[in-house]
Structure formats: structure tokens, C-alpha cells
Amino acid sequence: MEQTPDKRPLACPLTDVRELELNRLSMLNEQLVQAEQWIDRRSREMVGAYGLAAAQARHGEQMDEDVELVATVLFLLREDHPDFLHGQHNVVTRIDMPILPAASRGDNVRRDDVRPASPLPDFSVKWCSLFLNLYERALQGDTVKLLSIGTLCINVVLAQQQLRSW
Structure with a gap:
């Protein structure tokens, strides 16, 4: 029985990528920096709006x-x-980041002051935490999947669960 070859190349470590791929990774990193900033800003807006709404709702009961x-x-x-x-959905992977209650306001999604070292030797990009989380955890070091990403879809959701006891 003849096997058809997989059209995707095998996963390779980040140390073996070419210049075009480095440019794609750098562009993805820049988009993820902007995504971190948007998530941080949107989260603060939602927490503030919720705080105002909850204060009004709690006023009477x-x-x-x-x-x-x-x-x-x-x-x-x-x-x-x-x-x-x-x-089709064409999802490469998904990352869920708990913001409340798991992280305190001092532990924001975006951390410019604490950026990990670059996974690429001799490459001057400071990889953002979301990029490293994507590469190391979600994709488990699969550079081929990392390079296949072309779009981000970001959603920040506030879920309220009401607990009643008697």
C-alpha cells in the first residue's frame, strides 16, 4: 500500500528557522504584544464596568x-x-487566560518589565509572554504550527456566578 506524504514539514526547533520564518515569527510576536495590551485594557474596562454595575445591584440587597x-x-x-x-474554523490552537480571580491586579497579562530570554540564539527580539506561552505550552515547541498562524481572534468574557446560601 502506497502512503501519501504529509504536506506539512516535520516540527523543528526554533534554532533551525530561516530568515523569512524569523520575520514571520517577529511579526507574530508584535501582534501578540498588541494583543496583550488590548487584553489588559479591555480587562480593566470590564472590571471597572462590572464594579459599577455590581455596586448599584448590591445597594438594595x-x-x-x-x-x-x-x-x-x-x-x-x-x-x-x-x-x-x-x-471552516481553521483553529491552530486556543489559549484561555484567567484574569479574575486567578490573577491579582498587580499581576497583569502584559509584563514589559519581566520578559523571558529569547528562544532564538543571536536574535534580538524580546519575545512576549503570550508568544512564549503559545510556543512552549500550547504548541509544545512545534515551529511548523507556530509559522502556520495568520490570524488572532481575542475574546474577553466576564462570567458572573451567583452563590446563594440559606
């Missing part, structure tokens, strides 16, 4: 509640990728 704020980032295939299917 006693209520215990639990609130969860989660940022979800979907990483989608580039449209020119061989595996891209029109009309």
Missing part, C-alpha cells in the same frame, strides 16, 4: 457572588496555508 474574567485567544491558520479550508 445582600448578595454573595463569584466573578470570573477570562481572555480567550484563538490562533487561526493563514489563508495561504495548504491546510486552510474556506468556511
Whole structure:
């Protein structure tokens, strides 16, 4: 039985990427820096708006509640990728980042002052924490999947759970 070869190359470590691929990775990193900034700003807006709404709701009655704020980032295939299917989701991977209650306000999603070292030797880009999380955890070092990403979809959701006891 003849096997058809997989059209995707094998995963390779970041140390073996070419200049064009480095440019793509650098562009992805810049987009993820902007995504971190947007998530941080949107999260603060949502927490502030919730605080005002909850204060008004609690004014007349006693209520215990639990609130969860989660940022979800979907990483989608580039449209020119061989595996891209029109009309499909084309999700490469997904990262859910709990913002409340797991992180305190002092531990924001965006951390310019604490950036990890570059995973690429002799490459001067400071990789943002979301890029490193994507590469190391979500994709487990799969550079081929990392290079296939062409679009981000970001959603920040505030879920309120009401707890009542008697």
C-alpha cells in the first residue's frame, strides 16, 4: 500500500528557522504584544464596568457572588496555508487566560518589565509572554504550527456566578 506524504514539514526547533520564518515569527510576536495590551485594557474596562454595575445591584440587597474574567485567544491558520479550508474554523490552537480571580491586579497579562530570554540564539527580539506561552505550552515547541498562524481572534468574557446560601 502506497502512503501519501504529509504536506506539512516535520516540527523543528526554533534554532533551525530561516530568515523569512524569523520575520514571520517577529511579526507574530508584535501582534501578540498588541494583543496583550488590548487584553489588559479591555480587562480593566470590564472590571471597572462590572464594579459599577455590581455596586448599584448590591445597594438594595445582600448578595454573595463569584466573578470570573477570562481572555480567550484563538490562533487561526493563514489563508495561504495548504491546510486552510474556506468556511471552516481553521483553529491552530486556543489559549484561555484567567484574569479574575486567578490573577491579582498587580499581576497583569502584559509584563514589559519581566520578559523571558529569547528562544532564538543571536536574535534580538524580546519575545512576549503570550508568544512564549503559545510556543512552549500550547504548541509544545512545534515551529511548523507556530509559522502556520495568520490570524488572532481575542475574546474577553466576564462570567458572573451567583452563590446563594440559606
